[in-house]
Amino acid sequence: MLRYREAAVTDPDAHALLTAYFDERAESFPPEQGSYRPTFPSPEQFEPPAGVFLVVEASEPGSGAAPLGCGGVRRIPPSADGLVRFEIKHLWLRPEARGSGGGRMLLRELEGRAIAFGAQELVLDTNASLEAAGGLYRASGYTSIAPYNDNPNATNWYGKRV
Secondary structure, eight states: OEEEEEOOTTSHHHHHHHHHHHHHHHHHSOGGGOOOOOOOOOGGGGSTTTEEEEEEEESSTTOOOOOOEEEEEEEEOOOTTOOOEEEEEEEEEOGGGTTSSHHHHHHHHHHHHHHHTTOSEEEEEEOTTOHHHHHHHHHTTOEEOOOOSOOTTOSEEEEEEO
């Protein structure tokens, strides 16, 4: 089981997880797309009620295990039809935590947090090279949408109304 701890993106665990995520993406980024360009998130974008950042941990307190992953949601400008829009960001699990449904559970947790903040639409971007991530998003009800940002690392944009 997993548990979720709210953390500032500047929290040492959150920062270490984001660094590991960015390092992994830089190593696996498709060379034909150039270089991966990491952008550490702004702390104020992930503070309630504008958003939240979660550190994923093993459910057994005091287990001594390193944090297993992270993810956040943040409010962004409304959609063209005026819907309150939140973006899923930096959903990532360490390789040893993958394959047991943890990504799906974290996505659901982030969606629930965004809905509690008033989200009417959820969006996210990803890269086509992250096939498992794209599969997770599609299986979770996300559909392809037009780009809503200019993220240089993204090739695919997804959204769903909630």
